[in-house]
Amino acid sequence: MSKPTYLFDRDVEWNALVTFAARTTPAATLGIVSGRRRMGKTYLLRALAEQRGGFYFGATTATGTESLRQFGAALGEFTGAGAPIAFDNWDHAITYLFALGGREQSPLLVVLDEFPYLVKSVPELPSLVQREIDRYQTEPSGIRLLLCGSAMSVMGGLLAANAPLRGRAQLELLVQPFGYRAAAEFWDAAHDPALAARLHAIVGGTPAYRRQFLADDVPASAADLDDWLCRTVLSPLSPLFREARYLLAEEAEIRDTALYHSVLAAVAQGHNTRGGIAGYIGRKSVDISHPLAVLEDCHLISRELDVFRSGRSIYRITEPLISFYEAVMRPAWARLETGQAQQVWRRSTERFNAQVAGPHFEQMCRTFLLTGGVDQLGVDTDFGTVGCGVVTDQHQRSQIQIDAAVTEPGDGGRGPSISLLGEAKWGTTIGVKHLERLTRARTLLNERGWDTSACKVALFSGVGFSDALRREIADTPEVLLIGLEQLYAPLD
Incomplete structure (x- = not known):
């Protein structure tokens, strides 16, 4: 099946869904499709159902009884019954649905979209699906069931250790934002x-x-x-104005939104360690374990390990709009609500560059390395880990932040090695001092047992490089200068 022209990108996701829907195994199969709201999951699944002639049902926020009535009406229309199908309960509805798959000559695709709405009003629904999935492993059924939802904590829990559907899914697709x-x-x-x-x-x-x-x-x-x-984004008349707030409010596991916004504000302002976040919001480190875990489950933050210091990690906001909201909009919310967008934005340029664009550019550079940049730069590595970290300089009593690094663990008697050390600056012209800092970090790491014999130094800049730096590295092939044009160049 060809991907509809109105679907931009999403080739990998489309091919995975088509493969799942076309499986010819006689047993019932289950797929889980998740992803935050606004990612286009419904576009994908509706297009798939239309091309396969499958049954699509989008749940709404309703009671279990009303949802059952809506489900029966949709199923009646799909089967051509001429009238809504009246079910006594969801047990009968799920039994009927799976039996319907056994009557078809070819695999029957069934999509239950916004599944968390159904689970909220009918908590036993995953158990009912599990029972029928197990039943139709021995009895023939052509049903290809896709459960889709945007509440990441709920969807992630469907396949958790003790969940009824654990081990039953043949597809687990996470629809992510565009790169x-x-x-x-x-x-x-x-x-x-x-x-x-x-x-x-x-x-x-x-x-x-x-x-x-x-x-x-x-x-x-x-x-x-x-x-x-x-x-x-900064206009109270625009739907994007309150979107960052809604992203938090839509998650089922989040109750105290003020606490979660404070955690996100701490990360946005650079307090990205557990201790730093706790100190910023005035809590003990142990008290923020649950909010951090929930935000990770919701895919709103991620925890990145320090590649040079075992056991150390930092937190990063994964949704740019939330970073922008916490750094620029939330501190001036009252002014923005009264229509002072231009005044607020003029005074927020420095904060935007430091707290939003700068960290985002660093992540872009790591993404570049992870998605083909290592090969483009000719970095000597088999399958290196891309990350960031801090190198402590005890002699000068300072720390050197490494924004992008490619490392390989040691094995077979060989110690760990470093293929690349990088620094990324969004709004600063990179000069000789930046190069000297990275060179110093390379020397320190070599003294601590890291193999740096093939380590290249990469300088990433959003605005350019000084003439002095270009003269300095004229005959130094291990120093790489990467600007925005190279970051955005098409992959080979």
Whole structure:
């Protein structure tokens, strides 16, 4: 089945769903499709159901009884019964659904979208599905059941250790935001890497923000970005204005939103260790374990290990719009609500560069290395780990932040090695001092047992490099200069 033309990108996801739906095994099969809201999951699944002639049911926020009535009406229309099918309870409905799959000559695709809504009103539903899945492992059934939802904590729990559906799924698909390259094309900004990078730091790769929220209102150029921002994200008349708040409110496991916003604000302002977050919000470290775990389960933050210090880690906000909200919008919320977007934005440029664009650019550079950049740069590595970390300089009583590193663990008597050390600066022209700092870090790591014999030094910049630096590295092939044009260059 060919992917519909109105679906941008998503080739991997489409092929996985088509393969699942076309399986010819006689047993019933189960797939889980998850991802935060606005990622286009419904577009994918509706298109798949239409092409396969499958049954699609989108649940709503309703009681179990009303949802059952809606399900019976949709199923009656699909089967051509001429009237809604009346079920006594969900037990009978799920039994009927699986039996329907056994009557078809070819596999029957069934999509239950917004499944967390159903689970909230009918908690026993996963157990009912599990019973029928197990039953139709021995009896023939062509049903191909896809359960889809946006509440990440609920969807993640469907296949948890003690969950009824544990071990029953043949597909677990996470629909993620577009990568920074695909997002640039989606927002018609691929021609201008500087515009694309700033835009991605604000709205990320969520497809619905352009098409559904803004009705294809995109910045015409880099010069138009400020005006575009004031009439969209920073305008109380725009749906994007409160979107960051709704992303938290929509998660079922989040109750005290004030606490979670404080945790996110701490991370956005650079307090990205457990101790730093706890100190910022005035709590003990042990008291924020649950909020951090919930935010991780919701895919709103991620925990990244320090590649140089075992047991150390930092937290990073994964949704750019939340970073932008916490750093720029939340401190000036009252002014923004009264329509002072231009004044707020003029005074927030420095904060945006330091707390939003800068960290986002660092993550972009690590993504570049992870998605083919290592090969493009000619880095000597078999299958290195891409990450970041801190190198302590005890002689100078300082710490050297490494924004991007490619490391390999030791094995077979061989010690750990480093293939690349990198520094990323968004709004600063990179000069000789930045190179000297990385060279110093390489020396320190070598003294501590790391193999740096093949280690290259990479300097990433959003604005450029000094002439002195270019003269310094003229005959130094192990020093690499990477600008926005190279980050956005098509992959080979």
